[in-house]
Amino acid sequence: MKSLLKHRLAWPVIALAALLLLNQIFRPDFLGLRMQDGHLYGSLVDIMRNGAPTILIALGMTLVIATRGIDLSVGAVVAIAGAASCAYIAASPDPGSPVTAATAVVIAVVAALALGVWNGFLVSTIGVQPIIATLVLMTAGRGIAQLITGGQIISVSNDHYKSIGAGYLFTLPISILITAAVFVLAAVLTRRTALGTLIEAVGINPVASRLAGLRSRNIIWIVYVFSAVCAAVAGLMISSNVTAADANNAGLYIEMDAILAVVIGGTSLAGGRYTLVGTVVGAFIIQTLTTTVYTLGIPPEVTLVFKALVVITVCLLQAPKARTLLSSLKAAPKPAAKEKVAI
Amino acid sequence: MSPLSTLTPLTVKKPSPARSRLRGGARYAPTLATVGLFIAMFAVGAGMYPSFLSGQVFLNLFIDNTFLIVLAVGMTFVILTGGIDLSVGAVVALSMMVSATLLQQGWNAGAVIVLVLLIGGGLGLLMGLIIQYFDIQPFIVTLAGMFLARGLCYVISLDSIPVTEGFFTGMAQAQIPLPGDLFVSPGVLLALGIVAIAFFVLHHTRFGRTVYAIGGSEHSAMLMGLPVKSTKILVYALSGLCSAVAGILFSFYSLSGYSLAAQGMELDAIAAVVIGGTLLTGGTGYVLGSVVGVLVLGIVQTFIAYDGTLSSWWTKIVIGGLLLVFILLQRLFARKAG
Numbered sequence: 001m002k003s004l005l006k007h008r009l010a011w012p013v014i015a016l017a018a019l020l021l022l023n024q025i026f027r028p029d030f031l032g033l034r035m036q037d038g039h040l041y042g043s044l045v046d047i048m049r050n051g052a053p054t055i056l057i058a059l060g061m062t063l064v065i066a067t068r069g070i071d072l073s074v075g076a077v078v079a080i081a082g083a084a085s086c087a088y089i090a091a092s093p094d095p096g097s098p099v100t101a102a103t104a105v106v107i108a109v110v111a112a113l114a115l116g117v118w119n120g121f122l123v124s125t126i127g128v129q130p131i132i133a134t135l136v137l138m139t140a141g142r143g144i145a146q147l148i149t150g151g152q153i154i155s156v157s158n159d160h161y162k163s164i165g166a167g168y169l170f171t172l173p174i175s176i177l178i179t180a181a182v183f184v185l186a187a188v189l190t191r192r193t194a195l196g197t198l199i200e201a202v203g204i205n206p207v208a209s210r211l212a213g214l215r216s217r218n219i220i221w222i223v224y225v226f227s228a229v230c231a232a233v234a235g236l237m238i239s240s241n242v243t244a245a246d247a248n249n250a251g252l253y254i255e256m257d258a259i260l261a262v263v264i265g266g267t268s269l270a271g272g273r274y275t276l277v278g279t280v281v282g283a284f285i286i287q288t289l290t291t292t293v294y295t296l297g298i299p300p301e302v303t304l305v306f307k308a309l310v311v312i313t314v315c316l317l318q319a320p321k322a323r324t325l326l327s328s329l330k331a332a333p334k335p336a337a338k339e340k341v342a343i
Numbered sequence: 344m345s346p347l348s349t350l351t352p353l354t355v356k357k358p359s360p361a362r363s364r365l366r367g368g369a370r371y372a373p374t375l376a377t378v379g380l381f382i383a384m385f386a387v388g389a390g391m392y393p394s395f396l397s398g399q400v401f402l403n404l405f406i407d408n409t410f411l412i413v414l415a416v417g418m419t420f421v422i423l424t425g426g427i428d429l430s431v432g433a434v435v436a437l438s439m440m441v442s443a444t445l446l447q448q449g450w451n452a453g454a455v456i457v458l459v460l461l462i463g464g465g466l467g468l469l470m471g472l473i474i475q476y477f478d479i480q481p482f483i484v485t486l487a488g489m490f491l492a493r494g495l496c497y498v499i500s501l502d503s504i505p506v507t508e509g510f511f512t513g514m515a516q517a518q519i520p521l522p523g524d525l526f527v528s529p530g531v532l533l534a535l536g537i538v539a540i541a542f543f544v545l546h547h548t549r550f551g552r553t554v555y556a557i558g559g560s561e562h563s564a565m566l567m568g569l570p571v572k573s574t575k576i577l578v579y580a581l582s583g584l585c586s587a588v589a590g591i592l593f594s595f596y597s598l599s600g601y602s603l604a605a606q607g608m609e610l611d612a613i614a615a616v617v618i619g620g621t622l623l624t625g626g627t628g629y630v631l632g633s634v635v636g637v638l639v640l641g642i643v644q645t646f647i648a649y650d651g652t653l654s655s656w657w658t659k660i661v662i663g664g665l666l667l668v669f670i671l672l673q674r675l676f677a678r679k680a681g
Binding site: 070126127128129131132133135136137138139140141142143144146147151247256259260263269270299301302303304305306307308309311312315316319320321 | 473476477479482483484486487488490491493494497501614617623654655657658659662663664666667670671674
């Protein structure tokens with residue numbers, strides 16, 4: 001039991017379980033799943049579906065943070081991807097065809113590749129601090145998205161495009177399946193090949209890893225491109241779910257949610273150590289928190305206050321200084337009580 | 344090592360003191376470049392639109408950006424220590440909401456202002472304490488502060504609350520006449536006063552020297568026996584206080600409180616500080632540079648207003664472009680000096 005509690009995923013998982021339990025107490029059918037019209041329904045499915053874009057972006061963010069970086073531009077990339085694909089569909093001669101939808105997706109992903117290469121170039125080749133290098137695109141990106149949409153909200157009607165964010169396959173929402181696929185891909189690439197170790201090495205000491213013969217630059221490049229592509233796919237989900245591109249509000253503050261998910265999940269912002277599973281748990285905590293606020297009948301505007309309190313509590317619990325303080329007190333029930341207060 | 348610089352993948356070589364003394368002029372180069380840019384933009388504007396070249400257009404840059412100047416002052420202190428404060432925009436909004444609500448309930452204007460300053464300063468102090476004592480990244484702590492302040496705004500009200508109280512409307516309409524039919528608002532004088540105090544504190548007090556020393560190398564500053572802990576905490580308290588002042592100035596300007604106000608203003612403040620020549624790794628920069636940075640952002644907006652055919656989103660793209668040019672310049676200077 002004690003060794004279980006020491007596992008780095010212990011606190012995030014306990015927090016998530018407590019949140020789900022809290023919901024179950026207030027709404028007895030909360031954890032229930034049912035089939036309806038061949039689709040799986042239930043609050044858990046809703047949480048996963050609504051959280052899919054955040055999870056995707058948080059996965060990309062995890063790898064970026066693992067190299068001691070940070071990517072503030074993901075929200076802007078979400079807006080650009082949605083704007084580019086919707087603008088293409090709206091302007092095409094055959095706006096309802098599957099070919100148009102597929103081309104729109106390709107355009108968004110290619111744009112994201114370019115933006116990721118740009119971020120990676122600033123960070124790895126020019127050597128700009130990641131927080132500032134990506135701030136450039138964060139500031140300018142939303143302007144570019146507005147430029148693409150002409151400042152309007154572009155609505156599209158293409159059933160194939162709509163299915164990315166709102167469709168079902170094998171009884172499950174397609175957005176969940178896409179997110180799961182990206183997670184498996186990222187997990188296999190980083191845990192079954194050397195890539196993960198290389199990323200950690202770059203995060204722990206970029207200079208030493210370069211001197212040891214690692215191509216740090218290429219690895220940094222790869223993580224920023226991956227992050228941008230994740231953001232673009234999330235942008236496609238968001239815009240296809242509402243069948244419209246809103247350059248101003250699509251993905252607003254999603255970078256903050258993604259960073260929080262990564263931190264809550266137990267990845268250190270100092271780089272070097274990361275956990276993809278933790279990030280997914282962290283993103284679930286954030287999404288469940290939003291749902292909990294609704295379940296408890298608290299006005300939704302309080303969500304942000306809750307988020308702030310949870311973030312600070314989890315960060316404090318994970319801070320080495322707080323841990324030494326707690327272990328010196330030797331009072332096991334105390335941190336648990338603290339956790340409950342924050343939730 | 345400052346917490347922010349741990350995010351740097353490639354070590355940014357700081358100019359060693361001896362080398363930078365040899366190339367003393369390079370220290371001012373980024374700030375001078377900003378001044379040059381501002382003058383050039385003003386000249387181009389004057390060439391394109393005859394009415395651009397008026398004293399009032401210049402003064403309006405101050406009048407329309409008083410709050411951003413005050414924010415940039417606080418942000419300069421934080422960035423000089425190598426930290427960052429993402430909460431400032433949300434604290435501005437919170438200050439506006441608190442003052443608008445309390446004024447509506449008939450509170451005295453003076454009491455409201457004091458309370459708002461206490462809230463802003465207190466929130467900053469709290470964030471500083473957490474950053475210092477638990478050794479958590481400023482980025483994350485101030486992000487949580489941003490969520491907290493913005494969330495409290497929503498809790499107070501989702502609607503815009505008008506301000507009709509006498510002192511606030513008086514401050515909004517007051518014009519201080521200057522020679523030649525020109526005028527400024529009282530807020531401008533307050534903002535410039537804060538800039539003057541900040542300038543004095545940074546360059547002529549022990550506290551200011553400690554701020555620069557922490558940005559140069561926190562570890563060395565600690566070994567020299569400087570009060571690193573208290574200085575770092577105070578810097579965040581100062582930034583919170585500046586945000587509260589900026590919130591009051593913004594209330595004078597807009598005569599309302601709205602929970603969505605000042606969205607993204609923290610980015611404008613950071614951009615102004617960077618464009619003004621302050622190194623984000625800390626240790627180098629000038630508060631006057633940040634003021635010029637705010638003026639550059641202001642003149643971009645004026646340009647777009649004068650042009651009429653350019654849409655508002657060009658502001659964002661141009662500011663992003665300027666930010667890029669200036670960080671590239673910074674890299675160039677850092678490399679040359681290092």
